Amino acid sequence: MLKFAAALGVCAVLAHPAFAAAPAAPTVNKGDTAWMMTSTVLVLMMILPGLALFYGGLTRAKNMLSTMTQIGAVACLAMLIWVMWGYTMAFGDGGNDFISGFGKAFLAGITPDSTAATFTTGVAIPEYVFICFQMTFAAITIALVLGSVVERMKFSAVMVFAAVWLTIVYFPIAHMVWASGGLFFKMGALDFAGGTVVHINAGVSALVASLILGKRIGYPTERIVPHSLTLTGVGTGLLWVGWFGFNAGSALEANGSAGLAMINTFVATASAGLFWMLAERVNGHKGSALGFCSGIIAGLVAVTPAAGNSGPFGAIVLGAVASVICFYAVSVLKPKLGYDDALDAFGIHGIGGMIGAVGTAIVYAPSLGGPGKPDFAIGGQIVTQLAAVATTIVWAAIGTVIATYAAKALTGLRVAPEVEREGLDLGEHGERAYNY
Amino acid sequence: MKLVIAIIKPFKLDEVREALTEAGVAGMTVTEVKGFGRQKGQTEIYRGAEYSTNMVPKLKIEVVCAADLAPKVVEAIQASANTGAIGDGKIFVLDVGQAVRIRTGETDETAL
Numbered sequence: 001m002l003k004f005a006a007a008l009g010v011c012a013v014l015a016h017p018a019f020a021a022a023p024a025a026p027t028v029n030k031g032d033t034a035w036m037m038t039s040t041v042l043v044l045m046m047i048l049p050g051l052a053l054f055y056g057g058l059t060r061a062k063n064m065l066s067t068m069t070q071i072g073a074v075a076c077l078a079m080l081i082w083v084m085w086g087y088t089m090a091f092g093d094g095g096n097d098f099i100s101g102f103g104k105a106f107l108a109g110i111t112p113d114s115t116a117a118t119f120t121t122g123v124a125i126p127e128y129v130f131i132c133f134q135m136t137f138a139a140i141t142i143a144l145v146l147g148s149v150v151e152r153m154k155f156s157a158v159m160v161f162a163a164v165w166l167t168i169v170y171f172p173i174a175h176m177v178w179a180s181g182g183l184f185f186k187m188g189a190l191d192f193a194g195g196t197v198v199h200i201n202a203g204v205s206a207l208v209a210s211l212i213l214g215k216r217i218g219y220p221t222e223r224i225v226p227h228s229l230t231l232t233g234v235g236t237g238l239l240w241v242g243w244f245g246f247n248a249g250s251a252l253e254a255n256g257s258a259g260l261a262m263i264n265t266f267v268a269t270a271s272a273g274l275f276w277m278l279a280e281r282v283n284g285h286k287g288s289a290l291g292f293c294s295g296i297i298a299g300l301v302a303v304t305p306a307a308g309n310s311g312p313f314g315a316i317v318l319g320a321v322a323s324v325i326c327f328y329a330v331s332v333l334k335p336k337l338g339y340d341d342a343l344d345a346f347g348i349h350g351i352g353g354m355i356g357a358v359g360t361a362i363v364y365a366p367s368l369g370g371p372g373k374p375d376f377a378i379g380g381q382i383v384t385q386l387a388a389v390a391t392t393i394v395w396a397a398i399g400t401v402i403a404t405y406a407a408k409a410l411t412g413l414r415v416a417p418e419v420e421r422e423g424l425d426l427g428e429h430g431e432r433a434y435n436y
Numbered sequence: 437m438k439l440v441i442a443i444i445k446p447f448k449l450d451e452v453r454e455a456l457t458e459a460g461v462a463g464m465t466v467t468e469v470k471g472f473g474r475q476k477g478q479t480e481i482y483r484g485a486e487y488s489t490n491m492v493p494k495l496k497i498e499v500v501c502a503a504d505l506a507p508k509v510v511e512a513i514q515a516s517a518n519t520g521a522i523g524d525g526k527i528f529v530l531d532v533g534q535a536v537r538i539r540t541g542e543t544d545e546t547a548l
Contacts, residue, residue: 223487225480285481294483331484344483 026115026124035254036129042245043136047075050242051143054235054293055150058343061227062423063151064433070146070155074162075139081166082135083107089171090179091116091134097183098172107131118252125252133249138170140246141198145400147345148206152216152420154411155428161209161407169205169399173197173392189388190364190381192261193250195305195356196388201396203350207341208400213413215340217420229289236293240269243300247307260371261307265300268310268319272299275323283331291327294348298326301352306360311369318363322355354389361385437532437545438506440499443471443525444517449495455516456499459508462548465498475523494525500532502545 052068059067078086085105092100104110116130117123142162149158176182177189177197184196191197218224226232247265251258276295277287302322303315310318330347341347361381364370407413414420419427426432444452449466456464470491477490501509510527518524537547 220485223489225482225487283484285484288481290482327484335485 026117026122028115028124028126029253032118032123032253032255033125033129035258036125036133036249036252039245039249040129040133040136042242043133043140043249044242046239046242046246047136047140047143048072050235050238051140052235053231054239054297055147055343057228057230057232057235058226059150060224060423061434062425062432064227064425065431066155066424066428067146067150069429070150070153070158071143073155074142074146074158077159077162078139078142078166079135081163082138083131086138086166086171087131087134089167090138090174091130095175095179095181097181097186098176100175100179100181116252119257120253120255123253130252134174137194137198137246138166138174141170141194141202142166144198144202144345144349145205145209147343147349148210148341149213150342151424152414153213154413154415155424157407157411157413160410161403164403164406165205165400168402169201169396170197173201173395176391177388184388184391187388188381188384190309190360190385191305191357191388192307192309192360193247193304195301195353195360196392199301199304199349199353200357200389200392201353203346203348203353204393204396205400206345207339207350208397209404210341210346211339212401212404212408216342217417219340220335220338226290229293232293233289236296240296240300243269243304247304251308257308257371260310260312263312264303264307264310264315267312268303268306268315269296269299270319271316272296272302272319272323275320276327279324279327294326294330294344295323298323298348298352301349302356302359304353305356306363309360309371310363311371314363314368314370318356318359321359322352325355326352357385357389358382437500437535437548438503438509439530439532440497440501440506440509440513441528441530442497442499442513442517443469443494443527444497444513445519445524446493446495448517448519449497451516452497452513455512456509459512460505461499461501461509463499467496467498469494469496473523473526492523500535500548502548 052071055071056064056067085102087107088102088104089099093103095101110127112126112128114127115124116127118125142165145165146158174197176184177191179185216224244262244265248258248262251261273292273295276291276298280287280291299319299322302318306315306318326348329351330344334341334347362368362378364372364381365376365378366372366374415424415427470493472490472492475492477488477492479486479488499509506529510529513527535544535547
């Protein structure tokens, strides 16, 4: 996101919130502020109810509440950790390539008059708004990771995992990508709204966590099917609407760049929703509702890094390509490799994020309708993107191993087989989703 | 008296009910059931994962009637539940020893 500033030739120092107040006091525009506050609550809508219903509908009826509760609870935990040590680690007052230091721990020194810079010189938004906006990203990313481990992980293990994972995986990667002193930012990696930070990070972590946790009882021989595609459909719609806050909000202002991110979030997603169904048809199946929903999510994921970094037609192609590749990832690759990524967090967020991150280097080119400068070179940018993606994969994988084993040491990680058979709703929370 | 049990396709219920009323049947019991015959089952596909379900949802209708009415009841169900496609269902006819209306204590055919 902040990388966009460098691409426009805006001084990177100004893009860093820590330095925002230093030069002649920047103006806070009420329109920008209103849009950023709106975007922030739109992203919150993606978590509860969006992701909770999307994921919940995909689980079995006996695990519906468990899935929703895990998502809501880790989001709450992320919000509290964010104001304690998350914000300062990602966007604090200096630091190195990997973290920003602890000078703003517990939001030290921040007042209603503090500002955070945007991508335009002299334009700022209130720092509290920036903190809240970024807070929702941390909250949804840890919630996304849970998609691979639902239906078998203890609630206590989920909470321990979330606290450790956010600290050692999410905050450093958010810093690396978005803060002006971050490693990927300095490399020149493009990531408009978090393709690397949110989706590749969450997807890879999901895969690693599910491998450590093991398969659900009965997978893949028993019939484990979504209990309510209706709710998954509702969740899909809420995610798509919320994603406008995610993507168009990442412009940090209510301007043309936000408008570009907005149109791309429409058309890339539309293209991806249809192309998943087309891929099903080509493979001899019927175009399915779940396929439609999956395509929508794949398109949203793929357009995230490209939202303000692509022209609308580049976004359409990106959505279509990501959708088809994600279809093969979940329907061919997953059964072949045999891992139990329960709700396809890796197959859609991980794979879709990687396609989006690498594809951004292509669709950014002005010759393809992107917003890059005339001298933009696709080849070099692809190398930069691949380096950022590869580093994220390694970082997320190692961090997830540590976080998962920490959770295992403290809680035992996995529920007892009887609880798993009976369902985590009753076993972990003492209630059921549906009483007929 | 006879007990006529029919397994039918769920969407055929209204037609069967009309046909039975016309044939002079006063009451019936309907249950949602699952099973399989020659139709075997259906295939569902979720994100590329195939699941074949070997049980198909059906309705079971139970009608008790006077013995001489039974052929007419069977004929009415056979005609109204028929689509010509596989999975239309089956009809069984059993003997009934006794019938009692709980409210009045009436027995056998007057209790139907």
